[in-house]
Amino acid sequence: MYVSTKRYGHEAGYSICYRQYKADSHCRLLHGYSLAFEFEFQSPTLDVRNWVCDFGGFRTLKEFLEDYFDHTLLVAHDDPMRMEQEQIDSPWGLAKVRIIHKTGCEGISEFLFWYINEVWLRENGYPGNVFCRKVRVFETPSNSAWYESTPEEWPLEREALEEAYR
Numbered sequence: 001m002y003v004s005t006k007r008y009g010h011e012a013g014y015s016i017c018y019r020q021y022k023a024d025s026h027c028r029l030l031h032g033y034s035l036a037f038e039f040e041f042q043s044p045t046l047d048v049r050n051w052v053c054d055f056g057g058f059r060t061l062k063e064f065l066e067d068y069f070d071h072t073l074l075v076a077h078d079d080p081m082r083m084e085q086e087q088i089d090s091p092w093g094l095a096k097v098r099i100i101h102k103t104g105c106e107g108i109s110e111f112l113f114w115y116i117n118e119v120w121l122r123e124n125g126y127p128g129n130v131f132c133r134k135v136r137v138f139e140t141p142s143n144s145a146w147y148e149s150t151p152e153e154w155p156l157e158r159e160a161l162e163e164a165y166r
Contacts, residue, residue, distance in 0.1 A: 002045070003133075004052040006061075007038045010141065014065060017095075018074040018103040021081065035069055035108070036138035039116065040148075043130045052130060060124055064115070069108075072096045076103045077164075101164040105137040105145035112137070113147040114165045117154060 008014065017032040039061075043052045068074075073095040075085045082099070089097035100111055116132040131154070136146035149157055 001042050002052045003040055003042050004055075005038060005040050006053065006055060006058055008036060008062070008065060010034045010036045010138065012036070012065075014069040016069050016072050016074055018076075019079075020104055021076065021079045030073075033139045036141075036144075037065065037112070038134075038136040038138075038146075039112075039132055040134040040136075041130055042133045045129060047127075053126070057124060061116070061120055064120070068098050068100075072098050074103050074108075075099050076107075077101055079103075105139055105143070106147070109135045109137045109145055109147040110161070111165060113149070114158070114161050118158065118165070 014035040014037070015032060016035055017030055019030045020027040022028075041053045046052065047054075073085060073088070075082050075097055077099050079085065085095075086097050086099075088094040101107060102110065113132060113135040116135065121130055121132065131151045133150065134146055134148035136144055138144040
């Protein structure tokens with residue numbers, strides 16, 4: 001199995017704000033991070049250039065990351081204060097609000113895993129044998145979480161996530 005990795009470090013400036021509304025600690029308050037992302041792709045074969053992925057072709061992934069994680073306020077879809085947080089985007093225009101299923105590194109990595117395997121690979125012309133096997137999200141250099149799966153397990157996991165991410 002061939003594996004390639006793409007990383008967008010903290011220096012890329014993906015600055016987000018969110019809260020873990022179910023937490024009993026200070027994490028229930030709005031707080032921010034400069035996130036970093038790491039993606040692992042696998043394929044049993046290489047393409048005609050002897051690559052798993054074309055690192056030069058990640059522009060659309062970078063654009064997606066910028067849209068969701070560059071100076072944004074992430075709000076969990078079930079946050080009881082969702083409406084109030086959305087209002088600072090519209091009509092006030094004070095934040096770029098993005099609604100996601102789960103906040104935190106675990107939830108963000110799950111969302112990105114789904115997006116890459118269900119949308120991005122197909123839209124960017126990758127054959128069916130290329131699979132993103134792991135997405136790791138770093139809040140800080142020492143704190144991270146990831147979501148990973150195998151091509152065999154993913155169809156069952158995807159079915160469970162499908163409603164949340166469509």
